[in-house]
Amino acid sequence: MSPLPIVAVLPELFAALEAGTSVILQAPPGAGKSTLLPLELVRQQRLPGRIIMLEPRRLAARNIASFLARQLGEKVGERIGLRVRGESRTSAATRLEIVTEGVLTRMLQQDPELTGVSLVIFDEFHERSLHADTALAFAIESQQGLREELRLLVMSATLEGMALEALLPDAPVIRAEGRSFPIEYHYRPANRQQWLEPQVGAVVLEALAARPGSALVFLPGQGEIERLAQWLEGRLPDDVRLAPLYGRLDMAAQQAAIAPAPAGQRKLVLTTNVAETSLTIEGIGMVIDSGLERRASFDLRSGVTRLETRQIAKASATQRAGRAGRLGPGVCYRLWSAEVQERLPEQSPPDILTQELTGLLLDAAQWGARVESLPLLDQPPAAALASARRLLVTLGAMAPGSEQQLTPGGRAMAALGTHPRLARLLLRARELEAEGLTGIVADAAYLVALLEEDLRGSERLGVLFHRRQGALRQGAARWFERLGLRAGAAQPGPQGQWLGLLCALAWPDRIGKLRSGHRYQLSGGVSCDLVEGHPCQGAQALVAVEMGQNDRGSRIFIAEPVMLDELVRQLPELVSERQWFDWDEREERVRAERQQVIGELVLGQRPLEDLSDEQKGRCLLQGIRRKGLHVLPWDEGSEGLLARLCCAADWLADEGWPAMDDESLLARLEEWLLPALSGMTRLEQLKRLNLSELLRQSLPWPLPRRLDEALPSHFTAPTGSRVRIRYQPGQAPVIPVRIQEMFGQASTPCVADGRVALVVELLSPAQRPLQITADLGAFWAGSYEQVKKEMKGRYPRHYWPDNPLEAMPTRVTKKKMGLQE
Structure with a gap:
């Protein structure tokens, strides 16, 4: 027997497989886990049924299958079978089947019990391919709910960074030492x-x-x-x-x-x-x-x-x-x-955690589960799942608003076993052929065979299509068979005339219309550039098939030109009409249209008359959002009120004050401003608005009264003068008041139920600043004496008492007070 390191743990491993249902094996590269272990399982016939081994890479799967078959003196397809994308070699004699590229996932979808299978091996699981994660989740659910006797063996070069023991809590962990020299x-x-x-x-x-x-x-x-x-x-x-x-x-x-x-x-x-x-x-x-x-x-x-x-x-x-x-x-x-x-x-x-999840979401929906409920080592990002759900709705695989329910078309897409984009292309092509578009299914089958390759460079798709047509025949025949059609008819048209149409079916969010130079506006709402020197340069419309991203944004590498009017005629499901209300930046007025669109791509428009007052107001809101709140008729009163409201939200946060910063006000325009815009269509009409009244009306009861109690607009000085309080968010409020009017005021006045002290800006009789203080008592006991000496000579007619705390506050001269000058 081979001296490979795996030999030392084979007895323990075989005993664990016979005693339980799940085993975790850690073995470094070269230990023999991918070769000797499955070979011995076949040779010793320890399990009654077939063994499925999932390999994350096609190259490895093919070579391992060839190696194991040679060890048995056989060809692939006898006791050792192989199933990868575009190739299947198995027979009734097959005991070990090596699969990859989602094959195991499709097997589980078609037969959740995996009838006749005794063991599923997940090789090189540390690579954490999306297919492996998905297949393991489904296999665990099958084992727990349908086939208790189904055995799972997860093999990995390392277990660091994975919580496999948590996912398979009853599985023993067996470790094989490596065979490595210094x-x-x-x-x-x-x-x-x-x-x-x-x-x-x-x-x-x-x-x-x-x-x-x-x-x-x-x-x-x-x-x-x-x-x-x-x-x-x-x-x-x-x-x-x-x-x-x-x-x-x-x-x-x-x-x-x-x-x-x-x-x-x-x-x-x-x-x-x-x-x-x-x-x-x-x-x-x-x-x-x-x-x-x-x-x-x-x-x-x-x-x-x-x-x-x-x-x-x-x-x-x-x-x-x-x-x-x-x-x-x-x-x-x-x-x-x-x-x-x-x-x-x-x-x-x-x-x-890093890849597009449309296929995972479709697989989970076909399985009848939410992705979030599957036994996965890592939960996928919610934003990536939401993006995948939007695409499946666009492709017609899921109904809008559905969390996991597939449409009949979605179930047909899932059954084809390819990316949902390509599945949609194939199924719709079959329908269009029946409607009279002769040759479109052949183009579709060859195109999908091409698109499943790793396309590179910057090229027109049609050029690649014709260059590789001979090599694509076998792959195209496979798709004809999957569609239930005769493979012998799989001959594409001489010009590949339907390629643009087919690409639009697969990428309805990437139909692009030339804006200027190399830049295209895509139906998905983004803009991107065609790479320099591309054969499609100058095309008025195209479908972006392969795209890339760099610091300067998205770029189109592989594309196919399309005629938009042909898309409208042949694929009416891509086209919709919408009422569009927006703000005309140039004319600064409301603009409303009825538009014919593919996604966000406008094909045509005509003016929409008889807008309701609310529709006009909503368009005007768009203009305000774009330009900013400064276009509203703010004055001293409304700006002061807004500052008070911002301070109330900060100082009295436990009382439910709404946020009044610019971002929050813009987000709530519909609530506080829209009702006042009835019938308005131009910015100049905003001058009619009373912003102070609107802001007060936006407050829930009893906050308007509470505002005046806790954060009054004015401070009443000891003399009875009403002094405006200057509120500024993030700063202490300020009152500018003449020093004589504060005589006798021992403590610093406060607002917000005594929580926030006012900063007192003490002024001279000529209204010029003398001192700024947040502690009046300390000022009277300290700095006042120096201020008095300086001011007595400059303002001899005004009252400068030696003891300001016992003096009468005043706003007049000594003469008017009846005092000797």
């Missing part, structure tokens, strides 16, 4: 402002010159692999064979990269993170790691999924380096510093 690390920090490939290439040449053996280079994507291969051309030692490895390569090229190097030669494998865990590549003793990966991330604001190139997490760095220590002591060159290594996050975020 690894020597060299840090060669790259300059991220310069081209990556020459810097990686220099380290590759250094490593190959320093030691014998084959090397594995990790790069973020196919583009970098191709550019590095080009840079290395003519620079590699004669005994080194270059072997790229990524998902889009044909099977023969993948096998060449994985197989041992020919005698007397060594390999240089250029790969992405597909080789981090599942794949074993023979003869590797050196790893050169760029430290980068490319991951999909969904931007909620723009509705665009973008591929981001970013630094890997520590777990990935460890797994990549471990590839060098499988056969003996190895070496790993890292293109970042040791300091950066210490700052790397422990794990990459799971897909469920």
